[in-house]
Amino acid sequence: MNKLTPILLSGILLFGAAACSEGAKTSPDAPNSTTENTTSPPSAETVQKTQSDATSDIRKNQANSDIRAREQRNNVTGGDAIRADGDLQSEVRSKLEVNITKGALTVEAKDGIVTVGGTVPNQTDLAKIEPLAKEIKGVKEVNVTAVVAPAASASPSSNQ
Template identity: 60%
Template sequence: MQKLTPFLISCLLVFGVAACDNASKTSESAPAPNEAPTAPSAQTTQAAQEDAQSEVRRRQLDADIRAREQRNNVTGGDTDRAASDLASQVRSKLEANIPKGQLTVNATDDGSVTVSGTVNNQQELAKIERLAKEIKGVKTVVVKATIAPPKQ
C-alpha cells in the first residue's frame, strides 16, 4: 500500500502535466487573437440575402413557429409567455413573411408587442399587425414602422 500511493500520485501529476500542455488546439482557419475581422465580399452578402429571402427559408421559419406553439400547448406555457420568447417568435414570423423589411420587435410580459423599423410598401406595413397576432400570447400590437422604399 505504501508503494501504491506514490505511484498513483505520480501518475496523476504526469497526467496533469500532459493535460495542461499549452499547445495550440485551434484550427488553422481560426482568426488570430489580434487579427481584425474582414468584411464579407459582395457575392457572399448577396448569396446570404437571397438565402434569407428564399421560399425554403420562409417555410423553415413557419415550421419552427408551429413547433414552438405545439411545445407551448403541451407544456402549458401558452398562458404566461416570456417577453423574449414572444419577441423572438414575432420576429421570426415577420422575417418569414416580410423578408426585405428592417424591423425590430420589442415585447413585454403582458403580451404587448411593439414593431418598429421600415418596410418597402403599404401592403407589408398592413401585414405586420395581422402576422404578429397569429403568435399565441400576443394581446396587443403597436406598429411604429414606416414605409421606406429600398435604395437602389
C-alpha cells in the same frame, strides 16, 4: 465546491439575461430599437441580400418549423400560459421575417405587448405586421411604429 456552484449559476443567469436584453431584428440593418427614428431606407444591395436569405427554401423551412414547434409546445401547456417576453419577441420576429422579406424590422415584447419598428418597402407590408404578430399565441397587443421607406436604389459608380 458547494459554495462555488450557486455563484457560477448566478453568473450564467446574469450573463444570459444581459445577452437577451436586445430587441430581435429581422435584418442586420434594422434599427436597434423600436423607438429609433428610421427615415433612411436600406440600400438596394442590402435589401437584395436580406431577401435572398429570407426567401431561400432552407430559411423558410427552418423558420416555419421553428414557429410550428413553438406553437406545439404552447398547445401542450394549454396555450394560455404566460409567455416569456424573449419567446414572444423571437417568434414574432421569425413570423415577420418569413412573411415580409424586404423589411428591416425590430421587435420588442413586454408583458404580451409587442412593438414593431423599422422600415418596410410599401403600405401592403406595413398593413401585414399587426395581423401576423397577433397570430402568435400570447400576443395581447401590437404597436406598429414601422414606417414605409422603399429601398434606396444603388448609386451609380463614377468612372474617372
